[in-house]
Amino acid sequence: xxxxxxxxxxxxxxxxxxxxxxxxxxxxxxxxxxxxxxxxxxxxxxxxxxxxxxxxxxxxxxxxxxxxxxxxxxxxxxxxxxxxxxxxxxxxxxxxxxxxxxxxxxxxxxxxxxxxxxxxxxxxxxxxxxxxxxxxxxxxxxxxxxxxxxxxxxxxxxxxxxxxxxxxxxxxxxxxxxxxxxxxxxxxxxxxxxxxxxxxxxxxxxxxxxxxxxxxxxxxxxxxxxxxxxxxxxxxxxxxxxxxxxxxxxxxxxxxxx
Amino acid sequence: xxxxxxxxxxxxxxxxxxxxxxxxxxxxxxxxxxxxxxxxxxxxxxxxxxxxxxxxxxxxxxxxxxxxxxxxxxxxxxxxxxxxxxxxxxxxxxxxxxxxxxxxxxxxxxxxxxxxxxxxxxxxxxxxxxxxxxxxxxxxxxxxxxxxxxxxxxxxxxxxxxxxxxxxxxxxxxxxxxxxxxxxxxxxxxxxxxxxxxxxxxxxxxxxxxxxxxxxxxxxxxxxxxxxxxxxxxxxxxxxxxxxxxxxxxxxxxxxxx
DNA sequence: GCTAGCAGGACGTCTAGACAAGCCGCAACA
DNA sequence: TGTTGCGGCTTGTCTAGACGTCCTGCTAGC
Numbered sequence: 001x002x003x004x005x006x007x008x009x010x011x012x013x014x015x016x017x018x019x020x021x022x023x024x025x026x027x028x029x030x031x032x033x034x035x036x037x038x039x040x041x042x043x044x045x046x047x048x049x050x051x052x053x054x055x056x057x058x059x060x061x062x063x064x065x066x067x068x069x070x071x072x073x074x075x076x077x078x079x080x081x082x083x084x085x086x087x088x089x090x091x092x093x094x095x096x097x098x099x100x101x102x103x104x105x106x107x108x109x110x111x112x113x114x115x116x117x118x119x120x121x122x123x124x125x126x127x128x129x130x131x132x133x134x135x136x137x138x139x140x141x142x143x144x145x146x147x148x149x150x151x152x153x154x155x156x157x158x159x160x161x162x163x164x165x166x167x168x169x170x171x172x173x174x175x176x177x178x179x180x181x182x183x184x185x186x187x188x189x190x191x192x193x194x195x196x197x198x199x200x201x202x203x204x205x206x207x208x209x210x211x212x213x214x215x216x217x218x219x220x221x222x223x224x225x226x227x228x229x230x231x232x233x234x235x236x237x238x239x240x241x242x243x244x245x246x247x248x249x250x251x252x253x254x255x256x257x258x
Numbered sequence: 259x260x261x262x263x264x265x266x267x268x269x270x271x272x273x274x275x276x277x278x279x280x281x282x283x284x285x286x287x288x289x290x291x292x293x294x295x296x297x298x299x300x301x302x303x304x305x306x307x308x309x310x311x312x313x314x315x316x317x318x319x320x321x322x323x324x325x326x327x328x329x330x331x332x333x334x335x336x337x338x339x340x341x342x343x344x345x346x347x348x349x350x351x352x353x354x355x356x357x358x359x360x361x362x363x364x365x366x367x368x369x370x371x372x373x374x375x376x377x378x379x380x381x382x383x384x385x386x387x388x389x390x391x392x393x394x395x396x397x398x399x400x401x402x403x404x405x406x407x408x409x410x411x412x413x414x415x416x417x418x419x420x421x422x423x424x425x426x427x428x429x430x431x432x433x434x435x436x437x438x439x440x441x442x443x444x445x446x447x448x449x450x451x452x453x454x455x456x457x458x459x460x461x462x463x464x465x466x467x468x469x470x471x472x473x474x475x476x477x478x479x480x481x482x483x484x485x486x487x488x489x490x491x492x493x494x495x496x497x498x499x500x501x502x503x504x505x506x507x508x509x510x511x512x513x514x515x516x
Numbered sequence: 517g518c519t520a521g522c523a524g525g526a527c528g529t530c531t532a533g534a535c536a537a538g539c540c541g542c543a544a545c546a
Numbered sequence: 547t548g549t550t551g552c553g554g555c556t557t558g559t560c561t562a563g564a565c566g567t568c569c570t571g572c573t574a575g576c
Contacts, residue, residue, distance in 0.1 A: 013529060039556060050531045052310075055557090063321055071557050072538030271559060297526060308561045313527085329527050330568035 018057035037075040276315035
């Protein structure tokens with residue numbers, strides 16, 4: 001690709017100018033999805049800046065989600081996010097308050113202090129008791145979840161769901177998990193409950209299985225679902241490539257049966 | 259607040275440990291929304307690390323959206339995002355395709371090549387001809403928009419809307435603009451059209467007015483709306499504080515009247 | 517009483533290195 | 547043929563400074 005120069009008269013700092021030139025190259029199609037960006041060393045030589053300055057430019061594009069860095073390999077242009085389904089407003093309007101109340105009660109029972117910002121809706125079939133509690137229509141279910149980034153480029157999603165494990169296990173992942181960009185609930189841990197939750201899960205991450213049950217220290221059953229739809233660059237990956245491709249993990253908090 | 263120490267046995271790098279301790283302090287409530295974090299110099303002294311290391315820890319929290327840095331003042335804990343309204347699925351299901359087609363036609367007419375990922379819905383009253391074209395129900399309107407970050411902590415949102423300016427100007431901002439976290443359309447510039455769009459707009463940003471009309475070089479009329487609802491820390495601000503409080507700008511592409 | 521200037525503190529940007537760790541291809545070896 | 551080890555390239559982390567800009571509060575002068 002063609003690299004420009006740094007303009008002293010430009011009021012933007014050098015690292016922003018470098019980032020803008022890389023961003024423009026992506027916008028123009030000169031760098032396409034999956035392509036490797038110039039390495040930090042190349043940028044350092046070309047622009048005559050320190051390596052940390054070149055890194056800062058790339059860091060900006062990483063924060064924007066335009067590129068992905070892979071340790072020891074390089075920095076790659078990311079594919080755009082796929083079109084995502086819209087949440088059901090009809091459902092949400094009708095059940096938001098009831099869903100929030102039920103979720104908060106369940107979370108408290110499990111020792112997790114939760115705060116609900118929003119409710120995410122999926123079309124997976126809910127359990128009969130959940131249907132009744134939330135007054136669900138046919139085809140409706142509710143998924144309240146939170147999200148935390150624990151490792152660079154490896155998003156860990158902590159999901160709290162009303163889907164019992166046995167149902168979620170039989171549900172296509174795309175259905176049970178509407179994906180990023182949706183509507184989340186934000187969890188606040190009472191004591192260190194949520195931290196334990198996350199630590200335990202990351203410690204026991206599945207290395208080959210697609211799904212696995214966990215039992216947390218405080219007795220909260222958890223279902224781990226490995227989303228295999230996309231890797232870090234947005235490319236669809238096969239299930240067998242899941243582990244190598246830095247998959248996103250989705251943790252679903254299973255509501256105890258009664 | 260109480261700062262811990264860096265554990266050499268911990269496999270996380272020091273900057274992550276520092277970030278985790280700050281994050282925990284926020285989670286525990288030791289640092290509350292609006293509070294100032296320890297300064298970079300204080301972190302440097304306490305942990306005996308270089309300033310860049312302390313900065314990296316804070317950078318991590320900034321990327322997560324937990325804190326906000328203010329030049330010359332300090333780093334502050336951010337308020338949680340307000341509860342956002344859900345998009346209307348009933349509307350979206352019914353009008354998604356029609357809305358996309360109409361949007362693409364309008365964009366092409368204006369010389370902007372657009373790609374629609376999703377449609378965002380607001381409850382602002384639409385123009386009669388838009389109502390008819392999109393077969394809107396009472397209280398329905400459609401807002402398709404894109405988003406770009408042009409400056410640190412100062413999100414610039416480029417919005418393409420079906421609301422004619424004269425109606426949008428009379429519409430409460432909160433209604434015409436459902437806020438971040440919604441559903442966006444991704445624009446791709448034909449030639450450099452979108453770049454001009456953004457450059458022109460940033461060059462002419464209003465300094466005091468709440469709304470202002472713009473005329474871009476290629477004749478595309480634009481309405482600039484300053485959102486005054488929240489500042490960078492999430493605090494609600496008065497209109498008169500808008501400029502000082504690093505406001506977000508919303509640009510609405512005005513559909514030409516016919 | 518008011519204002520302009522100044523000093524100190526805070527974050528923003530940048531340098532020129534250093535070592536660690538991961539990835540990959542190639543060559544040597546079993 | 548299969549495997550192991552190594553060297554080169556890449557990104558990850560870190561140091562110890564430097565200077566700039568912005569904000570705030572104090573102080574001296576009007």
